[in-house]
Amino acid sequence: MNIKNVRVPSSPQDVHPNKPGDANVHLETQNLHVWFGKRLILEKVNLAFPENSVTALIGPSGCGKSTFIRVLNRMHEFIPGAALAGRVLYDGQDIYDAAVDPVNIRTKVGMVFQKPNPFPTMSIRDNVLSGLKLAQMTYENSEEIVRTCLERASLWNEVKDRLDASASSLSGGQQQRLCIARSLAVSPKVLLMDEPCSALDPGSTRRIEDTIREISSDMTVVIVTHNMAQAQRVSDYTAFFLSEDGAPAQVVENAKTEEIFKKPKDSRTNDYVNGLFG
Amino acid sequence: MTILQEKPSEEVFTEPQYPWRKVNPSTSITNSIIVVLPISIFALSFFLTDLPGALLFIVIFLPVQILVAIFATIWGISKKRVGDAVLSVLSLVAFSFVIALMGSVLFSVFSRGLPAISLSFLTQNNTYISPTTELDYGGVGHALLGTLMVVAIGMIISVPLGIASAIYITDMKGRLAGFVRFMVQAMSGVPSIVAGLFILAAFILTDVSGFSALTGGLAYSILMLPTVARTSEEVLKLVPKELRDAAIALGSSRARVIMKIVLPTARTGILTAVILGVARVIGETAPLLLTTSNTNGTNLNPFVDAVSTIPVYIFQFLGSGYPTAINRSWGAAFVLLTTVAILFAIARIVERSTKKG
Numbered sequence: 001m002n003i004k005n006v007r008v009p010s011s012p013q014d015v016h017p018n019k020p021g022d023a024n025v026h027l028e029t030q031n032l033h034v035w036f037g038k039r040l041i042l043e044k045v046n047l048a049f050p051e052n053s054v055t056a057l058i059g060p061s062g063c064g065k066s067t068f069i070r071v072l073n074r075m076h077e078f079i080p081g082a083a084l085a086g087r088v089l090y091d092g093q094d095i096y097d098a099a100v101d102p103v104n105i106r107t108k109v110g111m112v113f114q115k116p117n118p119f120p121t122m123s124i125r126d127n128v129l130s131g132l133k134l135a136q137m138t139y140e141n142s143e144e145i146v147r148t149c150l151e152r153a154s155l156w157n158e159v160k161d162r163l164d165a166s167a168s169s170l171s172g173g174q175q176q177r178l179c180i181a182r183s184l185a186v187s188p189k190v191l192l193m194d195e196p197c198s199a200l201d202p203g204s205t206r207r208i209e210d211t212i213r214e215i216s217s218d219m220t221v222v223i224v225t226h227n228m229a230q231a232q233r234v235s236d237y238t239a240f241f242l243s244e245d246g247a248p249a250q251v252v253e254n255a256k257t258e259e260i261f262k263k264p265k266d267s268r269t270n271d272y273v274n275g276l277f278g
Numbered sequence: 279m280t281i282l283q284e285k286p287s288e289e290v291f292t293e294p295q296y297p298w299r300k301v302n303p304s305t306s307i308t309n310s311i312i313v314v315l316p317i318s319i320f321a322l323s324f325f326l327t328d329l330p331g332a333l334l335f336i337v338i339f340l341p342v343q344i345l346v347a348i349f350a351t352i353w354g355i356s357k358k359r360v361g362d363a364v365l366s367v368l369s370l371v372a373f374s375f376v377i378a379l380m381g382s383v384l385f386s387v388f389s390r391g392l393p394a395i396s397l398s399f400l401t402q403n404n405t406y407i408s409p410t411t412e413l414d415y416g417g418v419g420h421a422l423l424g425t426l427m428v429v430a431i432g433m434i435i436s437v438p439l440g441i442a443s444a445i446y447i448t449d450m451k452g453r454l455a456g457f458v459r460f461m462v463q464a465m466s467g468v469p470s471i472v473a474g475l476f477i478l479a480a481f482i483l484t485d486v487s488g489f490s491a492l493t494g495g496l497a498y499s500i501l502m503l504p505t506v507a508r509t510s511e512e513v514l515k516l517v518p519k520e521l522r523d524a525a526i527a528l529g530s531s532r533a534r535v536i537m538k539i540v541l542p543t544a545r546t547g548i549l550t551a552v553i554l555g556v557a558r559v560i561g562e563t564a565p566l567l568l569t570t571s572n573t574n575g576t577n578l579n580p581f582v583d584a585v586s587t588i589p590v591y592i593f594q595f596l597g598s599g600y601p602t603a604i605n606r607s608w609g610a611a612f613v614l615l616t617t618v619a620i621l622f623a624i625a626r627i628v629e630r631s632t633k634k635g
C-alpha cells in the first residue's frame with residue numbers, strides 16, 4: 001500500500017476551512033460523560049468536528065480538555081480509574097464498540113502531546129518513520145515520506161543535512177515539530193493536539209500554526225490551547241469548556257471561532273475570552 | 279548619557295579561558311594546610327610510637343583531619359564552607375578506604391595468581407594431576423569451559439524470565455504484578471546452597487538427571503533471576519511514560535511498544551541487569567558442589583555427567599594444603615576475575631557499537 005493512498009483526497013468544494021456548518025463530520029461525541037474513579041469530570045459533551053477544519057478547545061486549567069481529547073483516540077482507558085459513558089463516533093461508528101480495535105482508531109486519530117516526546121534512541125529519520133513501523137503499515141519510498149512529512153511540519157530545512165542525528169540533539173521547538181511530522185507520517189484523518197506550543201519559542205509556535213493551517217486542508221485538527229490569540233489565528237471553530245465551582249465541566253459554548261471571540265452568546269464565554277478569569 | 283562609561287578594553291582573546299579555575303591565594307594556602315598538616319602528624323606519630331598504623335589512622339588521623347578541615351576553612355575561606363570541607367574529607371576517606379580494599383583484593387589475587395598462569399594452565403585439564411604435581415602440568419581449561427557453560431545456561435533461563443517478569447510488572451501491569459514482585463523479592467533471599475539443594479532434590483535425587491552443567495545452570499538461574507528481574511524493573515520504570523504514550527498514540531500494539539520503544543530505550547540498564555546477574559553467581563561454589571559435582575577431565579556435554587567449574591576447582595585444591603595446590607587455586611581465582619572483566623568489557627563494547635546516533 002502506498003502511503004499516498006491512505007490519505008483521503010479532499011474534495012474541491014470543502015478545501016476551504018471556513019465552510020458552512022453542514023460540512024461532513026468525521027468525529028463527534030454524543031452525551032459524553034467521563035469519570036476518574038467516582039468523580040465525574042465531564043458531563044454531557046456533544047461536540048462535532050467538521051471534516052478538514054480546525055477546532056480549538058479552550059477553558060480554564062483542570063477543566064478536562066486533555067481528558068476529553070484522550071477520550072477521542074482511546075488513550076483515556078490507560079489511566080487507572082478511568083471511566084466513561086456516552087458515544088464517540090468516528091465516521092458514524094462508535095469507537096468504544098466492542099468490535100472496534102483501538103489500535104486501528106489510533107492510526108486514524110493521531111495525537112501530539114504537550115511535552116515534545118520524540119524517541120531518544122532513534123535518529124530524526126527513524127522518528128518520522130517510527131509510526132509506520134509501530135503500526136505495521138507497509139510503505140515504500142521512505143525518503144519521500146521523511147521529506148514530505150518534515151516539510152509539512154516546517155522542519156525540513158533545519159534538519160535535512162542531519163537526518164541521521166539523534167532526535168534528542170534537537171531543540172524543544174524542533175522536537176515538537178518532529179513529533180508532528182511523526183504523526184503525519186501515518187496519515188491520520190484526525191490530529192489531536194494538546195497544547196502543542198505551550199512550552200515553545202515564538203518561532204516554533206509560528207511554524208506550528210502555519211503547519212496546522214496547511215494540514216487542515218485534508219485533515220481534521222482538534223487543538224487544546226490556552227492562548228486566545230492562537231485560537232483565533234488557527235481555528236475555524238472553538239468550544240469553550242468550563243467547570244463551575246468543582247462541578248463537572250460542560251461545553252458552555254461551541255461555535256465558529258469568530259462568533260466565540262467577537263459576539264459570544266454566553267456571558268461566561270465573553271468573560272473568559274477577554275481574560276476576566278481563568 | 280548620564281552614566282560615565284569607561285572605554286571598553288580592546289584586549290584580543292584568541293584562546294578559550296576558564297576564569298572559574300583561578301584560585302584565591304588564601305584558599306590554596308588553606309587547602310595545602312588541610313592536606314599536609316594531618317598527614318604529617320599521622321606520619322610523626324607512626325614513626326615515633328610503635329602503635330599499629332590502623333589504630334593511629336582512626337584515633338589520630340581522622341579526628342585531626344576533620345578538625346583541621348573545620349578550623350582551616352573557618353580561618354582561610356568562610357564559615358559557610360565548613361560543611362563542604364567536612365563532606366569532602368569524609369567522602370575522600372571513604373573513597374580511599376574502598377580503593378584500598380579493592381586494591382588489596384586485586385593485588386593479592388594478581389600477585390599470587392599470576393605466577394601460576396601459563397598457556398598450559400589455561401588450556402589443559404586436570405587429568406593425571408595430583409595436588410603435588412608441578413605447575414608446568416595441568417590447568418583450569420576444563421573448569422573455565424565448565425563455568426562458561428553453567429553461567430550461559432543460567433543466563434539463557436534467567437535473563438528472558440527476569441526481563442519478562444519486569445515487563446509484566448511495569449508495562450503489562452498484570453493483575454498478579456504485586457504477587458510477582460513479592461515472589462521475586464522473596465527469591466532474592468534464597469541462600470545459594472538452598473538453591474543447590476532444591477535442584478539436587480528435584481532433579482538429581484529423583485533420577486530425572488545426573489550431575490551436569492544443566493543442573494548447575496538451573497541452580498544458578500534461581501540465584502540470577504531475582505537480580506535480573508529487580509534491576510530490569512527499576513530500569514524499565516525509568517523509561518518515560520511519554521514515550522509509551524507516543525508509541526500507543528501512533529497505533530502501536532502493546533507488544534510493539536515494549537519491543538521497539540521500551541526495551542531499546544532501557545538497553546543500557548537491561549545490560550547492567552544481566553551483568554549484575556552474572557556477577558551475582560559466577561563465584562558461587564556451594565550450589566555447584568550439589569549440582570555439577572566435579573571432574574578432572576573436560577566435559578563439553580552440558581546435559582550429562584559431572585563438569586568442573588572454576589569455583590569448585592579453587593575449592594578442590596585449596597582443601598589439600600600443598601603449596602603447589604594452593605598456587606593452582608590462586609591461579610584459578612585470577613582466571614575467574616579476568617574472565618569476569620573480559621565478559622563485562624565485551625558486553626559494554628557490543629552495547630556501544632550497536633547504539634545508533
Ligand SMILES: Nc1ncnc2c1ncn2[C@@H]1O[C@H](COP(=O)(O)OP(=O)(O)O)[C@@H](O)[C@H]1O
Pocket residue numbers: 036041060061062063064065066067068079080081
Ligand atoms: N490520572 C488522573 N487521575 C485522577 N484525576 C485526574 C487524572 N488526570 C486528571 N485528573 C483530573 O481531571 C480533571 C481534568 O484534568 P485535565 O484533563 O488534565 O484538565 P485540562 O487539560 O483541561 O487542564 C482535573 O481536575 C484533574 O484533577
Ligand SMILES: [Mg+2]
Pocket residue numbers: 065066067194
Ligand atoms: Mg491539559
